[in-house]
Amino acid sequence: MQTNNFKPAWWLRDAHLQTLWPALLRRPIKNLELKRERIELPDGDFIDLDWTEGSGPIVILLHGLEGSIDSSYAKGMLRALQNNHCRGVFLNFRGCSGEANRLSRAYHSGETNDLNTIVHLLKAREPTTPLAAVGFSLGGNVLLKWLGETKKENPLKAAVAISVPFELHKAILRVNRGFSRIYQWHLLKCLQKKMKLKSVSTEQFGSLRDFDDHITAPLHGFKDSNDYYIRCSSRQFVPHIAVPTLLLQAKDDPFMTEDVVPTLQELPPHVTLEISEYGGHVGFVSGHFPWNPIYWLESRVPAFLQGFL
Numbered sequence: 001m002q003t004n005n006f007k008p009a010w011w012l013r014d015a016h017l018q019t020l021w022p023a024l025l026r027r028p029i030k031n032l033e034l035k036r037e038r039i040e041l042p043d044g045d046f047i048d049l050d051w052t053e054g055s056g057p058i059v060i061l062l063h064g065l066e067g068s069i070d071s072s073y074a075k076g077m078l079r080a081l082q083n084n085h086c087r088g089v090f091l092n093f094r095g096c097s098g099e100a101n102r103l104s105r106a107y108h109s110g111e112t113n114d115l116n117t118i119v120h121l122l123k124a125r126e127p128t129t130p131l132a133a134v135g136f137s138l139g140g141n142v143l144l145k146w147l148g149e150t151k152k153e154n155p156l157k158a159a160v161a162i163s164v165p166f167e168l169h170k171a172i173l174r175v176n177r178g179f180s181r182i183y184q185w186h187l188l189k190c191l192q193k194k195m196k197l198k199s200v201s202t203e204q205f206g207s208l209r210d211f212d213d214h215i216t217a218p219l220h221g222f223k224d225s226n227d228y229y230i231r232c233s234s235r236q237f238v239p240h241i242a243v244p245t246l247l248l249q250a251k252d253d254p255f256m257t258e259d260v261v262p263t264l265q266e267l268p269p270h271v272t273l274e275i276s277e278y279g280g281h282v283g284f285v286s287g288h289f290p291w292n293p294i295y296w297l298e299s300r301v302p303a304f305l306q307g308f309l
Helices: 015-025 074-083 113-125 138-153 168-174 178-197 208-219 225-232 234-240 297-306
Strands: 034-040 046-052 058-062 087-092 131-136 158-162 245-250 271-276
Touching: 034 113, 046 074, 046 113, 058 074, 058 113, 058 138, 074 087, 074 297, 087 113, 113 131, 113 138, 131 138, 131 297, 138 158, 138 234, 158 297, 168 208, 168 225, 178 208, 208 225, 245 297
Parallel strands: 058 087, 058 131, 131 158, 158 245, 245 271
Antiparallel strands: 034 046, 046 087
């Protein structure tokens, strides 16, 4: 484990303020041209990709639960990658690109097949172009699980995972306590709205665990939520990662407890863990003035990737 140079903004030392500021108060990203590409999947469904312009190495971004290209971190990171001479491609998980996916199933914390399909498609198109990936929250869990599953056969040059809920059952317990229940309420509301579009009633579900028990698990082949959490938690896959990977976590993350983070003994040689005292959940906002905040992830992530791309 290493410490990093992240220093929280003096007006955002609280975990919830770090988490909420980018989502609620960040100014829209302007002058970023994106091109959408639809990929037809083997099972008859589709995934939409949002590409930045330019050339160079390709960096795939994986969003969090109910995230999208409109998430606060999405366009900021895409712009940062473009400024560092990379092509960013934002992978919208099934049903998250503004249009409902075709099948009853969607995406979840351990769904790695779609990521695997997209990576190998891009590799087939441009065999000599370096590939990397960045995952946020749920997307980070998906990324780490896939890296552990593929081991030395993985085609990426590097990866970064941010604010990962390494043990899903503990994360679910954490968002059901205190102020963090606000996040659970918001996510559950988004999930229920999406299910209603598919004529699935979710009125009786009062927690994410309920949703996972009755919707996520049966739709995706799990016995129940416990089976889902056990099989899809990424912590057990981390020791098998063979790609240079950076893990960025904050001790005060309101989506999880500190004990979900892998120990030094669990980290293989290629994996670096940087953990800070503050940062919230996918926050990491610094700067001296509220009218000019600095989104630290957008410098740290490209700096790490540049060493391998």
